[in-house]
Amino acid sequence: MYKSTESACKAACVSVRVFCHRSLCLSAALCARPPRPKPREVPHISGLPRISYAERMHYVPGLAKPELQQWERGWKDPNHNTSPPPEHMELYRDKPCYIYNQRTNPLEGVRQALWLTKAKLVSGLPDQILSLAEDPANQIKDQDERVQNAIRHARLWDTTESQPSRERFCPSLLYNLLHLCGGLQVTHPALSRRILAYKYILAASWSRGEDLFQIRGQNGLLLNSMTPLPAMAGPEEIQSTAEHVLETFYPISPTIDLQSTNVYQLKNSTGFRDDYPYPHAHTLYVMEAGNTPRLLPEQLRAKMIMFSFGNALARARALYGNECGVLEKPIVVQSVATNGHLFQFVVFQLNTMSLEEDIGVKNLAWVDADQPLYDFARVQPLIKKKVVQIPAGLSGYQPETFKKFLALYLNGAA
Template structure:
């Protein structure tokens, strides 16, 4: 039975192959393509992948206007025509003022345009030579040995210490790194700002024992402008430079009259052939002015301490050397703007009352401290009395703060939690805060 059925099927298939209707290709189906209108398969290359499609030909490059020849455009036809050039229409000048479509005039036509350019140090400037470049620009002598001992002795006194100081500082660190976030790894700009404000809150809790702390206030997003000349070049420091702690009383001077007179023998370091104005913004539209950022009747006119966050306020991240240079420049800018407000813009060889401004910079773990004393506003040449600055750099508040331990080869390399707390760093932070009030 099975053999007869097989023979019948074979004979039927032979008849179909011999019929002319089966031999003719069906409409819509390519020869050799199979049934159902399928396309023939593309052959594979040696690697077993389909060959890449050929890249589209680039559009022909249209030459610019050729002198003596007029381009034929489709402007008169009021619609696109293939083969004709695109017309160039004149700029439409509005008869009204649209702030969303404002275009500034050329710099040469602006009222504040000057032929002599000005070099500007702003919040985004990254000085190539770092602190050395800042010292030359501000005519300053760097005092070695970190912060002055008289300043550090403020926090060593038992009367100036916080109750349970170390425990409260460690809780502030844990709050910034662990408790104030739901992420596995909080962002640096977030925990830097949280830690700085927590430490300032701890320092402010000493107001009952130090009434002078009530004569201070914090200011944000203020703009300082200071102008001076070095040789034949004009320089400016301006921009928003972090969180400012201002006071109703000026900071006391750290260097006496004798120490200030000794700075006249100091020789400023040069870094030839590098230009001192390298990486500074060069502009020709400017106004030569000096302004502290506040009105004359502001009750807290004296800049006390400027706090810088690494990469904070949308500013680019700076290397430690460049961050310290920025701290020196803006301390100098605040002091110079205040000196010009008090004594006028006429250069003075030696100030009767030097102006002191402090700065603190941090990335959330490492702190830099700067104390700047402005002794002179005569900055044109390298002779005479110099300004002074004290720098304490790379002071670690703690070694690590991890939510999860760091494991390598089933061994704990960095434990979870806060480790390596160093109380000396907060003592320096507290000393700068208490300066002028203790």
């Protein structure tokens, strides 16, 4: 009995080995199959026309494919428009220009943005804004409760799904917070001298060393004002920035990840007409949701610095022209970015338009990074091993983050 079982096992093992050996041989044969040869290029003899099937009006084996000339319609068809080579375009330049747009993802993040804008980094928000946040006269009635209801509306109430998408709750939360801030117009009448603009196109050009740079395109929701923002740094602090040494990241080029093009126009435009009643950019709101690619927090803060600088530079070009050094009245532009959970705050002050060299007065950029508005907001609780890890509803509300958001909104009106 035992001998027959042993012999059956040996036979089964032999059959498995033969099958595996055949499978390996088959796979090896398939892998060893030579690649298909590329089609042979037909030689072209100058002065000797080929015999093609053009006259027969159909394909004929053995005859060459006819070389047909491009048919000209005689009118411009936008659906079949072929652009000329870049060298033949009217705006072609020999010197390339590096473009920073909404989809740019700079490798070095904030350090690269500081070098491009010739700016000095200051951690935290300015003292003037922090004092606005702590003043009880600038707070909303039942502020914490109303802000939490705004979060619940965006994350919990405005959905029928188990968890709403970021493309839905991020804009909803931002608009809810702006609506709460706008309710202070009764006590702060200067808030009525502002307006929100969306899908405006910005363009700002400058030189940095031997390279040309340009910021252009749409960049977010912009709060415009009839009056400019006050300067955050005084004359003494501005002059002290001349001793600051810009950080370099050699051997990485400062133009890395920027689009290089030879077809461009050196244009400076705020995106609005000259007679626009709200010419001053106040705060730029960037939402990390929608068609734009999702950026890391470091790259998102770099985007905020670059577009705040672009709005300030375009306004300075309109006021003082292209030939201007240190500004008598610095231009301040704020920026707020959020993904529906974390908030990033940037205040940029343009002190000088002399951006070619690294020496001299620098611009200033205050950055307050990664400020959570809450910890969790879940429609359903997170349960693991019959233990509730994260309860349903809103938890971990951070009131200090909204105070900073409100202080930036009230800056210049309180």
